[in-house]
Amino acid sequence: xxxxxxxxxxxxxxxxxxxxxxxxxxxxxxxxxxxxxxxxxxxxxxxxxxxxxxxxxxxxxxxxxxxxxxxxxxxxxxxxxxxxxxxxxxxxxxxxxxxxxxxxxxxxxxxxxxxxxxxxxxxxxxxxxxxxxxxxxxxxxxxxxxxxxxxxxxxxxxxxxxxxxxxxxxxxxxxxxxxxxxxxxxxxxxxxxxxxxxxxxxxxxxxxxxxxxxxxxxxxxxxxxxxxxxxxxxxxxxxxxxxxxxxxxxxxxxxxxxx
Amino acid sequence: xxxxxxxxxxxxxxxxxxxxxxxxxxxxxxxxxxxxxxxxxxxxxxxxxxxxxxxxxxxxxxxxxxxxxxxxxxxxxxxxxxxxxxxxxxxxxxxxxxxxxxxxxxxxxxxxxxxxxxxxxxxxxxxxxxxxxxxxxxxxxxxxxxxxxxxxxxxxxxxxxxxxxxxxxxxxxxxxxxxxxxxxxxxxxxxxxxxxxxxxxxxxxxxxxxxxxxxxxxxxxxxxxxxxxxxxxxxxxxxxxxxxxxxxxxxxxxxxxxx
Numbered sequence: 001x002x003x004x005x006x007x008x009x010x011x012x013x014x015x016x017x018x019x020x021x022x023x024x025x026x027x028x029x030x031x032x033x034x035x036x037x038x039x040x041x042x043x044x045x046x047x048x049x050x051x052x053x054x055x056x057x058x059x060x061x062x063x064x065x066x067x068x069x070x071x072x073x074x075x076x077x078x079x080x081x082x083x084x085x086x087x088x089x090x091x092x093x094x095x096x097x098x099x100x101x102x103x104x105x106x107x108x109x110x111x112x113x114x115x116x117x118x119x120x121x122x123x124x125x126x127x128x129x130x131x132x133x134x135x136x137x138x139x140x141x142x143x144x145x146x147x148x149x150x151x152x153x154x155x156x157x158x159x160x161x162x163x164x165x166x167x168x169x170x171x172x173x174x175x176x177x178x179x180x181x182x183x184x185x186x187x188x189x190x191x192x193x194x195x196x197x198x199x200x201x202x203x204x205x206x207x208x209x210x211x212x213x214x215x216x217x218x219x220x221x222x223x224x225x226x227x228x229x230x231x232x233x234x235x236x237x238x239x240x241x242x243x244x245x246x247x248x249x250x251x252x253x254x255x256x257x258x259x
Numbered sequence: 260x261x262x263x264x265x266x267x268x269x270x271x272x273x274x275x276x277x278x279x280x281x282x283x284x285x286x287x288x289x290x291x292x293x294x295x296x297x298x299x300x301x302x303x304x305x306x307x308x309x310x311x312x313x314x315x316x317x318x319x320x321x322x323x324x325x326x327x328x329x330x331x332x333x334x335x336x337x338x339x340x341x342x343x344x345x346x347x348x349x350x351x352x353x354x355x356x357x358x359x360x361x362x363x364x365x366x367x368x369x370x371x372x373x374x375x376x377x378x379x380x381x382x383x384x385x386x387x388x389x390x391x392x393x394x395x396x397x398x399x400x401x402x403x404x405x406x407x408x409x410x411x412x413x414x415x416x417x418x419x420x421x422x423x424x425x426x427x428x429x430x431x432x433x434x435x436x437x438x439x440x441x442x443x444x445x446x447x448x449x450x451x452x453x454x455x456x457x458x459x460x461x462x463x464x465x466x467x468x469x470x471x472x473x474x475x476x477x478x479x480x481x482x483x484x485x486x487x488x489x490x491x492x493x494x495x496x497x498x499x500x501x502x503x504x505x506x507x508x509x510x511x512x513x514x515x516x517x518x
Contacts, residue, residue: 102344
């Protein structure tokens, strides 16, 4: 079975020109079939601000109203995605930018309104990822570059978390490829002390994770990231790593294990 | 030889929700392989205005400086392209949105600086269109939806006229398909009197065109459109029509002939 790398980069890599440059150089060196998933970065917020669209939040989570959806569509699918694709093409990687709507790559369901109406937020399920289309692209030596916008197959675009997209793609592709999932962010991996990069935890399993959570060593934004990652492990994704973007092509980072 | 329709819609179709709705319904009914090319519409200007980016013009032609390129990339490749793709997917057309950078579909050359520096404007040549990639998509029953952004294959996105893109695609594809090129705009075709839709000229050849120009019946914005169209005719494109978007699936419009 051929191997496939699903690599997710966060906003911090995109926001800083030097980090992005270095990431692009590293990414093109990754051999074999690969898929890039990217988040948004601060550009969506600054564009919203420039256009006078106020961010709507509820308990720290963004609510995607109509004007916000337009802005994330412009910034994620337009500005960031197309500049990334052009940069990769310039470095001889045959990149193709996609939202979930393009080729029906990822079909989501608008989040049901319960206590909160999250607006045009899309949730994924086991049928969401169009694995055959992605496989066709990979077989044609094309590198899909996927942003955090999906659709409902009924004409509506939806805003969807990029970590969730990367995880669902890795899970969906594992029947066709031996799939590795790599989350690149601004830290060297999961750290015992978030302010000390030397405190990297090189390996972590489900039991460790529960312990670290109850000791409050792992907290805040790392929890949804690791929940996502362990979901992929349980679903049988071969290898999952959390690392700094600069270490894409070396061993440094935190490797996750089921147990 | 299979037939292919290359259909270009202008900004006026995109700006008006009712026109766009009716166009989408008509477009999905077009049988066989098809490619949609779209322009920008007024949304780029209103977004620029909202963000405080002043349009730079020289003798009525737009100059694409850095901030303007960012805005057209956001609006054409993000907002307009992705909403069009989602709408088409909702109507069971397997649409895939592309800039020229995606899959290296269209490689342009930055316009050389002579008297005027047009900034990040891209010009096309005979090698610009990646016909094999487009053919692969069409063979997989995918409908490419292409916006007016190209790249230089060296990391730089470029702003390129949508009529020119449609013409170059039609010319490039005609060795593989019997290609028809259809320009949809806000008039019923070429008119003897621009204010009277009943004055439609149903057929026009190169000699007619020269006569109409010298009589100033055809002038202004119609001239670059018809120059483009006659270039495609000379290059052997099977059929070229200029028509109102609502007449996509009927005969009404102006058909161009070489002589």
